[in-house]
Amino acid sequence: MAQTKAFNGQRDGEELLFVFRRHIIAMRKGFYMLLVPLAVGAIPPLIWQDTLELFLLPVVGLGLGLIGFCYHFLMWRYTYYIVTDQRIRQVTQKGFFGTDVVE
Known part of the structure; x- marks a missing residue:
């Protein structure tokens, strides 16, 4: 048979x-790609608080970070x-x- x-x-x-x-910590580059654009995008609204348009920068940074994170997550998920x-x-x-x- x-x-x-x-x-x-x-x-x-x-x-x-x-x-x-691998352990999820092996995907630390993906976590950095999520954190860095968000942190850099949050700096200008903290400095110039009177400009409302600058408060969209952290949202844009989060969106870019999520794209990079999703790529690294998929590479981690399908490596076994x-x-x-x-x-x-x-x-x-x-x-x-x-x-x-x-x-």
Whole structure:
């Protein structure tokens, strides 16, 4: 009877033990990309408080930061490690459409 494959590239007789990904702290560059535009955008309204248009800068900074954060989050989310009884495979997301597999 043929066994079903748990992942692409699984060898015959290879048993999947578990799958894991890096800790969320490994994605610290994404957190910095969220924090820095927001903090830099918040400085001008603190200095010139009489100009109401400047209060939109933190919102713009938050929007830009969220875009950068979402990119890094997706790269973290779709990078994982597969541990079998024969080997360890690292599947790394490269951009939005590419993956790199290291055995």
